[in-house]
Amino acid sequence: MSASAGLRPGRYLTFHLGSSHYGVPIRAVREVVRLCPVTVVPLMPPHVRGVVNLRGNVLPVFDLRAKFGMAAVDYSDRACIVFFDMQERTRHLAAIGTIVDGVDDVVMLGEAQLAPPPDFAGAVESGYLLGVGSTPERAFTLLQMQNILSTEGSVTLPSFTSTVAARGPETS
Amino acid sequence: MPFHCGRNRGKGTKLSGGVGRCSAMGCAGAYRITVSTHDELLEAVAEVLSRLAEELAFAEPGSDTGLLPVNALLMDLEQLPPQFLPEALRDALRLPRRWIDAVLDSTATFDQLTLQRLHDWHGWAIDCLMSAATGAAAPPLPPELEAEAGPSSQVAPENSESEPEPEPEPAPAPAPVPVAVHTAAPAPEQGAPTMLLKIPGDIELLREFHSESLELLRSIEQAVLTLEQNPGAADAVNAIFRAFHTFKGSAGFLQLDALRDFAHELESLLELVRSGEAAVNRAVIDAILAGADVLAECTRRVGAQVSGVDPAEPIPVPAAGVLALVAAALRGDAPPEAAAPVAVVVPAAHSTAVAQADVAAAPHAPTPTPAAKPAAREQAVADSFVRLDAAKLDDLVNLVGELVVAQSFVLESPDVRGSSNLELAHAVRKLSRITRGLQHNALSLRMVPVGGLFRKMSRLVRDVAAAQGKQVRLVLKGEDTDLDRQLVDKLGDPLIHMIRNAVDHGIETPEERVAAGKDATGTIELAAFHRHGGIVVRVSDDGRGLDPARLVAKAIEKKLIDPDAQPGVQEALELIFLPGLSTAATVTDISGRGVGMDVVRGHIESLRGHIDIASTPGAGAGFTIRLPLTLALIDGLLVGLGGQRYIIPALSVRETFRPRPGQVATVHEHGEMVEVRGQSLPLLRLARALQRPSRVNTPEDGILVIVESGSVVVALLVDEILGKQEVIIKNMGEAFAAQTLVSGGAILGDGSVGLILEVESLLRAPRAPAPGAATRALQAVMP
Numbered sequence: 001m002s003a004s005a006g007l008r009p010g011r012y013l014t015f016h017l018g019s020s021h022y023g024v025p026i027r028a029v030r031e032v033v034r035l036c037p038v039t040v041v042p043l044m045p046p047h048v049r050g051v052v053n054l055r056g057n058v059l060p061v062f063d064l065r066a067k068f069g070m071a072a073v074d075y076s077d078r079a080c081i082v083f084f085d086m087q088e089r090t091r092h093l094a095a096i097g098t099i100v101d102g103v104d105d106v107v108m109l110g111e112a113q114l115a116p117p118p119d120f121a122g123a124v125e126s127g128y129l130l131g132v133g134s135t136p137e138r139a140f141t142l143l144q145m146q147n148i149l150s151t152e153g154s155v156t157l158p159s160f161t162s163t164v165a166a167r168g169p170e171t172s
Numbered sequence: 173m174p175f176h177c178g179r180n181r182g183k184g185t186k187l188s189g190g191v192g193r194c195s196a197m198g199c200a201g202a203y204r205i206t207v208s209t210h211d212e213l214l215e216a217v218a219e220v221l222s223r224l225a226e227e228l229a230f231a232e233p234g235s236d237t238g239l240l241p242v243n244a245l246l247m248d249l250e251q252l253p254p255q256f257l258p259e260a261l262r263d264a265l266r267l268p269r270r271w272i273d274a275v276l277d278s279t280a281t282f283d284q285l286t287l288q289r290l291h292d293w294h295g296w297a298i299d300c301l302m303s304a305a306t307g308a309a310a311p312p313l314p315p316e317l318e319a320e321a322g323p324s325s326q327v328a329p330e331n332s333e334s335e336p337e338p339e340p341e342p343a344p345a346p347a348p349v350p351v352a353v354h355t356a357a358p359a360p361e362q363g364a365p366t367m368l369l370k371i372p373g374d375i376e377l378l379r380e381f382h383s384e385s386l387e388l389l390r391s392i393e394q395a396v397l398t399l400e401q402n403p404g405a406a407d408a409v410n411a412i413f414r415a416f417h418t419f420k421g422s423a424g425f426l427q428l429d430a431l432r433d434f435a436h437e438l439e440s441l442l443e444l445v446r447s448g449e450a451a452v453n454r455a456v457i458d459a460i461l462a463g464a465d466v467l468a469e470c471t472r473r474v475g476a477q478v479s480g481v482d483p484a485e486p487i488p489v490p491a492a493g494v495l496a497l498v499a500a501a502l503r504g505d506a507p508p509e510a511a512a513p514v515a516v517v518v519p520a521a522h523s524t525a526v527a528q529a530d531v532a533a534a535p536h537a538p539t540p541t542p543a544a545k546p547a548a549r550e551q552a553v554a555d556s557f558v559r560l561d562a563a564k565l566d567d568l569v570n571l572v573g574e575l576v577v578a579q580s581f582v583l584e585s586p587d588v589r590g591s592s593n594l595e596l597a598h599a600v601r602k603l604s605r606i607t608r609g610l611q612h613n614a615l616s617l618r619m620v621p622v623g624g625l626f627r628k629m630s631r632l633v634r635d636v637a638a639a640q641g642k643q644v645r646l647v648l649k650g651e652d653t654d655l656d657r658q659l660v661d662k663l664g665d666p667l668i669h670m671i672r673n674a675v676d677h678g679i680e681t682p683e684e685r686v687a688a689g690k691d692a693t694g695t696i697e698l699a700a701f702h703r704h705g706g707i708v709v710r711v712s713d714d715g716r717g718l719d720p721a722r723l724v725a726k727a728i729e730k731k732l733i734d735p736d737a738q739p740g741v742q743e744a745l746e747l748i749f750l751p752g753l754s755t756a757a758t759v760t761d762i763s764g765r766g767v768g769m770d771v772v773r774g775h776i777e778s779l780r781g782h783i784d785i786a787s788t789p790g791a792g793a794g795f796t797i798r799l800p801l802t803l804a805l806i807d808g809l810l811v812g813l814g815g816q817r818y819i820i821p822a823l824s825v826r827e828t829f830r831p832r833p834g835q836v837a838t839v840h841e842h843g844e845m846v847e848v849r850g851q852s853l854p855l856l857r858l859a860r861a862l863q864r865p866s867r868v869n870t871p872e873d874g875i876l877v878i879v880e881s882g883s884v885v886v887a888l889l890v891d892e893i894l895g896k897q898e899v900i901i902k903n904m905g906e907a908f909a910a911q912t913l914v915s916g917g918a919i920l921g922d923g924s925v926g927l928i929l930e931v932e933s934l935l936r937a938p939r940a941p942a943p944g945a946a947t948r949a950l951q952a953v954m955p
Contacts, residue, residue, distance in 0.1 A: 039917070039924060041911060043863060043911065051904055053923055133479050
């Protein structure tokens with residue numbers, strides 16, 4: 001179960017793209033900033049937006065919608081850039097920012113609120129998913145962002161959270 | 173000889189490592205066909221031995237670099253038909269074979285002892301060959317070579333000092349006098365006096381001793397090079413004397429008696445020279461170099477033990493061989509300079525007899541000594557230097573860079589600009605002035621004169637020339653030119669490549685030169701100077717030059733260019749930078765080693781520099797490297813395109829202007845061209861190259877930036893020019909590793925990021941005449 005090895009109780013940052021909700025372990029998040037003008041780097045794949053200045057560092061910004069193959073939207077003023085620490089992956093690249101529609105919350109998830117990814121999720125093997133987390137309000141896909149961001153090109157995620165959400169939290 | 177080549181050795185080794193082997197293997201066969209007379213036979217052997225010397229010079233303990241080439245050369249010797257080799261030499265081949273096999277069989281690396289033995293054996297083999305050439309009896313094999321065994325060998329080194337035995341009395345012409353001495357010279361000397369470091373008691377002092385010694389060794393090397401140019405240079409003699417004296421003092425203080433005594437002997441030699449009792453000649457210089465080698469080795473071992481790399485054990489001071497050289501030097505004072513060259517061996521280079529003659533002949537060339545003055549200058553200011561951690565310096569430079577950007581934030585803020593407060597305006601101006609000064613100062617802290625790097629090349633030229641039997645004089649110019657330390661560090665490898673190439677391929681043998689009506693001694697000039705806010709380093713030689721026609725032929729043969737291509741002379745010369753052309757091919761067919769100029773260009777471009785080539789057949793070739801002053805900052809032209817800002821390195825910009833109506837014309841199959849002072853330049857729309865929007869439709873609405881890279885000049889069409897700015901280059905990370913048109917990002921005054929354009933790849937990208945074709949062309953650019 002290497003895919004869900006990182007699935008531990010703790011704080012998770014939750015955000016959304018359209019109606020899909022996601023969560024990431026808070027330790028993987030370096031910083032969240034309001035969406036600012038991004039300097040477009042030409043001739044890059046669509047999911048690579050460009051670069052921004054984060055306190056004196058020039059950091060790449062990815063478009064997470066494009067990365068997940070979702071349709072582009074005009075980002076509202078709720079849109080944010082979430083910077084993920086990439087240090088474990090690469091020595092040179094300190095962090096990568098990803099644009100999300102909006103950041104929701106930081107939630108504390110206990111053992112009972114965490115579940116491994118469902119079997120039918122083909123993305124388990126690729127290490128993109130940590131599992132599923134749930135709060136009384138909703139369920140969300142827990143992402144292994146480092147793996148997603150270090151994969152070239154786009155990444156397809158199975159949409160199963162709606163299934164989970166329909167069933168409701170398994171323990172409550 | 174770890175002391176001379178120092179840092180450069182690593183790369184030098186690589187060069188000689190790979191190539192030596194192929195040339196050596198290729199040659200063995202050739203001898204059989206072409207060689208006929210007795211002398212030619214010996215010459216063939218001498219050549220293999222000379223290659224062996226070259227490989228050995230670059231081999232070092234603890235590494236297996238050079239192992240395979242040495243083995244291959246040995247096999248060449250072994251496979252020569254028996255009549256090629258003097259009997260004694262043929263017989264003695266078993267020794268190096270055994271040593272090399274021992275290394276090959278054990279997956280071990282070269283150790284000090286094996287290398288020393290190989291060096292000594294080589295020295296002896298040369299003697300042997302020389303005796304054969306003159307019909308004399310072969311010198312006896314040095315006993316310590318025969319006496320293979322372990323450390324408890326029966327050799328009594330102190331004896332060899334008092335009486336360098338094989339000194340034939342009547343000395344027929346090429347008397348192998350000091351040669352024989354040398355053979356025993358830096359020998360392993362199992363019985364050598366040793367010293368034991370007091371670790372941990374003295375560790376701090378030893379650390380200081382180590383770093384101090386490194387400096388002393390450097391100053392000795394410099395002074396020796398000066399001395400070679402000008403044997404009368406009293407400054408140099410004094411510098412060496414002082415260095416040995418300091419060695420003696422420090423060693424005595426640390427109770428390293430063996431080292432102290434050794435340094436004392438060297439000091440005494442210099443004292444005699446200083447007082448005029450001994451003249452500076454080849455033998456004295458050799459003794460100094462050999463002495464410095466021993467000191468360097470001891471210093472290295474001290475360093476290794478202090479840093480815990482080596483276990484604490486007694487360090488031998490193999491003094492005897494050097495002292496024998498010293499004795500010989502003092503005695504050999506009598507023989508006139510004329511006799512000396514043939515007999516003297518350059519201990520460091522371990523080169524052939526032919527080479528020695530040339531090297532020894534070189535010093536009498538009436539060259540003024542440009543090195544003497546800087547040496548004196550360095551001595552004068554030596555006391556006011558502060559040693560500090562390079563990383564701290566880098567931090568400072570980076571922080572100051574941030575300060576400059578933060579300062580311009582304040583300056584450009586609308587509140588400050590819109591303020592009518594005179595006091596504030598005054599304070600802001602002052603802040604700005606101080607920041608500028610600080611930035612300039614911080615950057616200059618990291619600047620070092622390029623002379624140190626240049627002088628290392630002197631040694632390289634000396635060694636390579638000696639090994640090849642060439643006479644080469646290295647002329648240094650602009651050694652005071654300051655350059656960012658990081659750049660100096662990274663410039664070393666390309667320079668080594670180019671200098672080696674110049675000696676290897678450029679400079680002809682003395683005979684060829686004389687036949688061509690040139691001075692028998694070739695000249696390589698290494699010059700540095702400032703130009704256009706950058707620095708220019710030029711390597712030029714007065715050798716045979718490059719043959720454009722052969723380069724073209726080679727490139728066609730290697731299928732690097734279209735067989736029907738008819739490049740102009742300059743284009744043909746630039747073929748040398750193509751990968752695959754010079755690495756394997758032998759452009760000049762001298763030694764079978766063409767060093768990849770594509771690698772050199774890659775190096776230079778990674779430093780954001782350019783390299784150009786010029787050559788006149790028969791009169792020499794020259795490479796001109798243009799570099800920015802520093803790697804941290806870039807002087808850039810800020811241009812706007814479709815609302816975004818880009819930075820073009822100012823070093824690549826020739827001029828900017830708004831084209832007049834009619835100045836731009838579309839030429840069939842060439843796309844848009846612009847006429848600039850009679851020159852027709854291709855126009856490249858930046859928007860099209862980057863596939864970004866632009867608010868300019870016709871060139872007349874925009875601005876043309878004439879950029880150049882090498883010999884390629886292009887007019888770049890941008891929307892507007894926003895100014896000139898010094899920016900700090902920020903690496904954008906691996907996500908953009910495939911992005912070849914942008915070399916980095918820079919934080920601009922308002923906090924947003926501007927992209928720094930990589931002019932080199934922009935200009936080399938295929939240009940697209942029609943918008944439709946642009947995509948295809950660009951796809952070709954993107955890996």
